[in-house]
Amino acid sequence: MSVVEIFQKGGATMLPLLFLSILALSVIIERVWFWTSVLLKEREIVNRVLDAARRDWGAAKEIAQQAHEQPIGRFLYNPLQLENADPEMFRLALETTADEELSSMRRGDKVLEAVIALSPLLGLLGTVIGLIISLGSIRLGDIGTASTAGVTAGIGEALISTAAGLIVAILSLIFYRLFQGLLFNQVKIFRKAGNDLELLYRQYWIDQRSKHP
Template identity: 55%
Template sequence: MTLEEIIVKGGVAIWPLLFLSVLSIATILERLWFWSQVLLQEKNIIDRVSEAAQLNWDLVAKIAREYRKHPLGNFVYSPLQLDEPEPEVFHLALEAAADEELAKMRKGEKVLEVIVALSPLLGLLGTVLGLIKALGSITISDLAGSSASGVSSGIGESLISTAVGLLVAIITLSFYRLFQALWAKRVRIFRKMGSQLEVIYRQRWFEEEILEDFTDNPEDKFGFESKLPRSPNH
């Protein structure tokens, strides 16, 4: 059956179904392009940021700035724009950046949810309207005659809209679940990267605070040594 035959025999419900199918395809293609760009650069960002955080913290902001168009790069760069924030402020900045970037990643999901919900219902509506049309013009006496064949063909045509609605919903739901799985994995990556950066930043902040206290009070040697971590032998 060609597309033209589907449109002709599908009834009035086929037009909103065609609109939803076009909308679904456009949204899926846009999301596929977005996720392909995210996945291509993600490993490189993680490796470079992790290495810089361990060896030279000052390079982290520079590397993250290069990938500001990437969700992970922008997530890392957002708290680093602050001027030497306290660890608590750094933590809040990471959380705010993660929430913003993860929300952007879910773009288009609401559209796909609506399509998944509406497509089968529109298909059923088209089937019901087709059955009403097919059965409304006959009487009981006509069932034994030649008009019965026309009824069966009309019922077959009315089922086209249901088939189209289910097809649109199944394809859309498959990609919707795929995008949800990709998003869930990004949540874990953001948490892992954020925790790693926060631990390193807190350690760096603590060391700088000790050095600053010792510089301001060089005679307070005992107070400085009391802040240093003790070895297991002491």
């Protein structure tokens, strides 16, 4: 069967399933593009900022500001832009920015969750409707006769919507779990980068206090 025939035989719920699949696909493409950009650049940004912070905090701030379009760049820049901040304020700035950036990385998750939940239900609804239509055309006197031959084909067609719903849900779930794994990895990266930067700043703060008691 062609795609058009599948949609025709799948019933009325195929259109909502098509909408959900397009919605999920758009989110997946946007998230893949986002994560590809993040993963390719963040390690270099972290290393450059930390290396600069060991020598010159002004240079570290400038590097982080140049990477402001990246989540890790914004995360490192926010505390560095503070003037004469004490270590506790520096740490609070890191934690606040980390929460904001990690939360923004979850964009699209709710859409995928909705698609994963709704697609199988819509597919099942389409199958139930198809079965009602197919079985509703049978009369008791026709059972076992040639006139019921089309019912089997009708039931098979009714199952198309369930299969379509499961396919959409499974593919969405695969990418959803992938994005969740990437987000979990980002938590570790943010924590390590933040701890390293905070330790460097605390040492810098102690040195400055010892020079200017």
